[in-house]
Amino acid sequence: xxxxxxxxxxxxxxxxxxxIDTGVLADHxxxxxxxGAGGVFPACGTGEYHALSLSEVATVVGAAVDQVAGAVxxxxxxxxxxxxxxxxxxxxADAGADALLLLPPYLVSGTQNxxxxxxxxxxxxxxxxxxxxxxxSAQYTPATVARLAAxxxxxxxxxxxxxxxxxxxxxxxxxxxxxxxxQFFNGLLTAELSQGAYRGIGIPLYSSAAFAFVPEIxxxxxxxxxxxxxxxxxxxxxxxxxxLVNLRDETPGFGVSLVKAGLRLGGLPxxxxxxxxxxxxxxxxxxxxxxxxxxxxxx
Numbered sequence: 001x002x003x004x005x006x007x008x009x010x011x012x013x014x015x016x017x018x019x020i021d022t023g024v025l026a027d028h029x030x031x032x033x034x035x036g037a038g039g040v041f042p043a044c045g046t047g048e049y050h051a052l053s054l055s056e057v058a059t060v061v062g063a064a065v066d067q068v069a070g071a072v073x074x075x076x077x078x079x080x081x082x083x084x085x086x087x088x089x090x091x092x093a094d095a096g097a098d099a100l101l102l103l104p105p106y107l108v109s110g111t112q113n114x115x116x117x118x119x120x121x122x123x124x125x126x127x128x129x130x131x132x133x134x135x136x137s138a139q140y141t142p143a144t145v146a147r148l149a150a151x152x153x154x155x156x157x158x159x160x161x162x163x164x165x166x167x168x169x170x171x172x173x174x175x176x177x178x179x180x181x182x183q184f185f186n187g188l189l190t191a192e193l194s195q196g197a198y199r200g201i202g203i204p205l206y207s208s209a210a211f212a213f214v215p216e217i218x219x220x221x222x223x224x225x226x227x228x229x230x231x232x233x234x235x236x237x238x239x240x241x242x243x244l245v246n247l248r249d250e251t252p253g254f255g256v257s258l259v260k261a262g263l264r265l266g267g268l269p270x271x272x273x274x275x276x277x278x279x280x281x282x283x284x285x286x287x288x289x290x291x292x293x294x295x296x297x298x299x
Contacts, residue, residue, distance in 0.1 A: 001073050001099060001129065001155060005038025006222050007185065007207040009046035011260050012060050014271035020056055022063040024270060028212075028263070029067040035215035038205070040068050043088075044077035044101050046209060046256055051274035057088045062095035075131060078122055079103025085118075086125040093126035099155065100130045104138035112144045119148055129153045133187060134170075135160030142166070142173035149174045149182055156183035159203065162194065168201040175202075189255040190248060192221055192241045196233075199225075209255060210244065213262030217295040240295030247287055253277035261285055262292060 010032060013024035029040060042064035043049050043057045052060065061076040068074050076092035078085045078100045089100050105118055115138060123130050132148065134140050134157060140148070148154045157174070159167045167184075174182050186198040186206035195206045211218035217240055224233035248254045256273055261280045263270045265288065272279050280288065 001181075001183070003038040003073065003183065003205055005036050005072075006211045006218055007039050007041060007205060008032040008037035008211055009041045009044050009207055009209065010064065010212060011256070011263060011270050012043065012047040012052065012056075013269070014274070016271070018271075018274075020059050020063075021269075021271070022059065024268060025060065025063045026067045028268060028270065029064050032211065032215065033068055033071050035211070035219060037072055037211070039073045039075055040064055041075045041077070041101055041207070043092075044075075045103070046212060046259055047077065048256060048274055048277070049077040049079070049088075049103060051277075054084065054087050054091060058091035058095055061092045061097050065096040073098040075099045075101050076128075077101055077103060078130075079133070080106040082118065082121060085122050089122050089126045089128060093128050097128060100126075100128050101158065102130050102132050102138075104133065104136040107137070109137045112141055115140060116144060116147060119154065120151075123151065123153050129155040131156035131158055131183065131185070133158045133160060134167075135187070140170070142169040145170045146173040146177050149177050149179050155181065156185060158185040158187035158207075159198075160187040162188050164197055164201060167198070167203060171202045190241060190245050192218075192225075192237065193245055195225065209259050210241070212259045213266060214292055214295060216299060217292075220299055236295070236298055239298050240291060243291045243294070244288075247284065247291065250284070251278065251280070254280070258288060261288055265289055265292070 010028050013021040015021045043060040065074050074097045076097040078088040184203040191206040208218045221236045260270050
């Protein structure tokens with residue numbers, strides 16, 4: 001499975017009664033594909049997987065698969081409580097997803113053998129390949145990732161910890177297994193801020209929260225990144241991404257909340273975030289507007 005371009009994590013839109021709005025979701029996904037997303041990841045972190053029921057996961061993934069129509073890979077969220085993760089994986093398979101992004105287990109931490117067993121349980125539950133997400137209660141050692149990479153159904157590793165040294169060791173451990181098809185992703189919040197470093201250790205792919213609400217800015221950064229235009233890349237980093245990160249870091253959960261706010265400011269009625277996340281204040285939305293305007297001025 002190959003990804004060529006920015007990894008797009010759509011939000012999950014809710015209507016005024018808190019129900020999933022599949023029409024708005026279809027528009028949102030279509031916009032991302034039209035702007036060149038390298039893959040679509042519905043019902044994952046940005047899509048508020050933590051707040052979705054199993055039936056809602058199936059609805060979100062099915063709507064995304066229908067809209068993408070095979071144009072790029074669709075990687076659906078799974079994870080959390082083991083039973084929920086297994087059922088979410090099966091629902092994603094039934095909906096036509098191409099793979100799963102396996103989020104960490106719920107609440108508890110286990111040994112490395114326990115993490116392997118957790119991954120294996122999800123892998124065995126459906127015929128979908130799995131990308132493991134390294135963060136929170138699922139922090140894999142290089143030896144464990146190499147062990148998992150021996151199974152061809154485990155196809156990738158997404159880093160959400162920011163420990164460059166460990167990530168480098170994991171890249172090298174997998175390389176030693178001979179797996180040439182294994183994919184590595186930078187999955188940190190607002191990954192553009194750290195992607196220069198990740199590229200240096202052999203992790204060229206990254207997810208972009210900004211792509212979900214200002215794809216033109218995210219694509220300008222990506223183009224500069226791919227072309228090696230460091231002057232332009234750093235100008236966009238300083239003028240847009242750094243102020244966005246400063247605003248994001250003010251409130252827990254704003255890695256998702258600001259994306260939805262940005263979409264609402266752009267005219268797409270995606271609704272609010274679900275608890276325990278909170279929406280930005282009016283003053284924070286005004287600052288987000290100014291940051292978006294400054295980013296667009298750089299184009």
